Amino acid sequence: MTAGDRQKPKQRVGLVLASLSVLLLGVAILSLSVGSSGVSLRELWMLVAGESWKNADIAYQILVMIRLPRILLAVAVGAGLSVAGATFQALLRNPLAEPYVLGISSGGTVGAILALMTGIGLAQITTPLFSFGGSLTVTALVLALGKRRGFMDPHSLLLSGVMVGAFFNAIVLLVVAIFNQEMRTAFLWLLGNLSNAEMSSVAIVGPLIVLSSVALMAFGNDFNLIATGDESALTLGVEVPVVRRRAYLLASLITGLGVSVSGVIGFVGLLVPHACRLMFGPDHRLLLPASFLLGGSFLVICDLLARTVMAPSEIPVGAITAVVGAPLFIYLLKRDAAQM
DSSP states (O other): OHHHHHHHHHHHHHEEEHHHHHHHHHHHHHHHSSSTTTTOHHHHHHHHOOOOTTTTHHIEEEIIIIIEEEEHHHHHHHHHHHHHHHHHHHTOOOTOTTTTTHHHHHHHHHHHHHHHHHHHHHHHEEEHHHHHHHHHHHHHHHHHHTTTTTOOOOHHHHHHHHHHHHHHHHHHHHHHHOOOOGGGHHHHHHHOOOOOOOOOHHHHHHHHHHHHHHHHHHHHHHHHHTOOHHHHHHHTTTOOHHHHHHHHHHHHHOOOOOHHHHOOOHHHHHHHHHHHHHHHOOHHHHHHHHHHHHHHHHHHHHEEEEEETTTTSSOHHHHHHHHHHHHHHHHHHHHHHTTT
């Protein structure tokens, strides 16, 4: 193989990631300039350029104080959930694995609502911590229930995730029934919602999601080897138990952080990695960063639809992702069953 041949994969990775970065930037600008208020792209440019115009204060409030935090939050949550989904699929060798399907998002919801109900400490700090604890608890439960004779069974794991998720959703509904004053908050969490985005929350949660996602990308080559089987990966020098433990912890942290600020947004971690795998192949060294960028774009687009399709009313963004993701889940489930 010549030096030029070795450079081609690197050039392809660079081209793919550059293209997805441009897509993400374009989608973000579109979302920033479109909405029910009628603030135009020209006014956006005038604001960026520092020029003034009539009703500048109103446009500033709409663009900078309302839309921008929401877009940044959508990018962070969409990117993080996509990386978490790709991670679970790699470690469990199951294309159906993702935080929502495995019930991990539901655990994060219970933790977040518990933090809000008890009012312990500063909400911007304790809510992500409680949500992470809930996600981690569900991860441990699903992994324990998904084992058969000491080995991980993909189908038992999937069924365990669905049942544990249903149990934790029932806990949320019980909380709603007991504490009626929190009903709106709880239901918004169950449906997925980005309308309460604030720059202070983005500043805390966003960097943690990005750093955790980058840390998972560092395991890309290990995930490739684990995909060939645990024994094969061990012989090739991968510390499989250590990699799994750290990756599960990071993916649960990402899920908990995302749920703490946006509620349960389903199927992002299923749809985006699957699309990236079809377009760019199964190599996790490319799949993970591609999922990160495309996941951010996907959720920004879904949120744009959520706030404009029925403007001035809003559709929960989780409903938009479910409309797209649920048919794909059914397709993958049937395909997986047919291959058994």
